[in-house]
Amino acid sequence: MASLDIQNMVPGLFDPFNLSKNKSEAALAKGRASELKNGRLAMIGFMGLYAEAMIEGSVPLQPPC
Numbered sequence: 001m002a003s004l005d006i007q008n009m010v011p012g013l014f015d016p017f018n019l020s021k022n023k024s025e026a027a028l029a030k031g032r033a034s035e036l037k038n039g040r041l042a043m044i045g046f047m048g049l050y051a052e053a054m055i056e057g058s059v060p061l062q063p064p065c
Contacts, residue, residue, distance in 0.1 A: 051058045
């Protein structure tokens, strides 16, 4: 059984196909920052959906169903 040789997963970008090997350090830093921001926004969006579903009256001006 062959093991995957995935290096530097925690400190850098998750890139198992090595698509970012020809990018500059500035482009990699921008990619890391964008990935963190997108992940944080996704978590906030999910919490909004959860609050809307679980907390009565959490969405203002919503007509009763």
